[in-house]
Ligand SMILES: Nc1ccn([C@H]2C[C@H](O)[C@@H](COP(=O)(O)OP(=O)(O)OP(=O)(O)O)O2)c(=O)n1
């Protein structure tokens with residue numbers, strides 16, 4: 001997107017922020033009208049028309065600044081139709097007078113335009129201020145009712161280019177375009193089949209091809225009604241386009257229907273959903289003749305953790321309301337603080353991202369003094385078991401010790417109980433040394449899509465990112481990328497984003 005910002009009627013400081021964010025997000029700014037400019041931003045129709053002239057507006061997309069503001073709030077790029085500035089020739093004259101709600105009072109505007117773009121003298125400042133004063137909700141309502149949300153072919157092809165580019169660049173222009181999924185009629189069945197290949201059948205090749213196709217399809221910003229609209233997009237091969245054609249014409253996906261009707265697939269999906277049972281174990285159990293979860297309970301080959309996963313399967317697949325998670329976080333915080341004053345205990349995962357219900361508790365722990373975290377795990381587990389909060393163990397170990405040495409990160413997976421209830425919930429503890437903590441917190445807050453995107457960005461910049469750190473990478477004698485030396489020192493999540501040159505996202509903006 002190459003944009004020209006019409007500055008009249010906008011507070012300079014605000015404008016400065018939008019400009020900065022716009023460029024950070026991969027947009028280009030032009031100071032003057034030119035053929036490169038694809039988008040115009042303005043407070044309202046009047047300021048836009050005064051600055052640009054009606055004739056030059058034709059081929060450009062004209063948007064209200066609110067679009068930028070709302071994108072920043074949402075944490076990703078939103079469809080822009082709702083923010084289009086329309087002119088009397090496009091619709092009735094009523095809308096012309098409607099000012100942007102972002103236009104500000106006269107005192108702030110008097111300070112003039114940005115020093116960076118001196119050409120943009122605000123000669124119509126007073127006019128737009130008057131407009132702002134006359135804002136009317138009624139008008140706004142009527143206006144919104146008139147805006148068409150139908151997709152326009154030019155807009156479609158524009159976004160095709162954007163999506164192609166994003167895929168081509170390994171999505172470096174993050175955050176990429178992620179509008180609400182308008183194509184659930186297509187992505188729904190594709191997700192189902194993707195999950196069957198992953199969890200039940202363990203077919204990584206097929207899983208991955210659906211996974212990649214979905215990441216593209218979810219970004220298509222218009223409702224797909226014909227495969228012609230999406231031909232040529234990356235990762236969509238012939239057979240996938242045929243499948244989409246079938247969904248569009250019949251409303252069904254026969255391949256999925258067959259898989260779902262297949263008794264064996266049903267059983268494998270059922271087994272694969274149990275904690276600790278992956279596709280290969282599911283297959284083994286099936287081959288032994290097991291067909292139900294009841295059957296599995298009699299099997300002596302299950303590990304103790306799988307047995308626990310099975311016993312409490314119904315409990316742990318239930319989602320947990322946010323307020324209960326908060327209370328349970330407090331229980332852990334109190335226990336940990338009694339063992340180590342000043343300890344930091346944070347519930348990460350979907351809870352930290354602000355979700356109303358969460359699948360499990362992902363507790364991330366550290367101590368700011370740099371050493372008091374050591375030896376804490378066993379003491380904390382004992383205390384919480386004693387209090388009746390922790391119930392069963394699933395796994396305890398130094399899971400992330402990749403170099404064969406003790407990395408200093410201690411991990412525990414288990415089940416816990418909300419006070420006064422027998423129902424079990426999944427809980428994880430990860431205790432990090434202070435210097436690794438920002439990386440651990442970032443990784444366990446997620447979501448997984450963001451983690452993947454950050455890793456891709458890190459890779460492109462010659463690093464390897466994981467929950468331990470951000471490591472410079474070199475090639476070994478076989479040409480493999482290996483970590484070299486110490487992690488880049490980052491004292492906060494924000495410093496990690498900065499080091500990667502990735503626009504900062506608050507936790508609630510990380511639901512990508
Ligand atoms: N394959 C995975 C699994 C997890 N994670 C990271 C991102 C997740 O957000 C975080 C926690 O994992 P969860 O499976 O607990 O996922 P969420 O907490 O996001 O969701 P839920 O509400 O289902 O627990 O760990 C990841 O990057 N890749």
Ligand SMILES: [Mn+2]
Nearest residue numbers: 349350360362
């Ligand atoms: Mn979680």
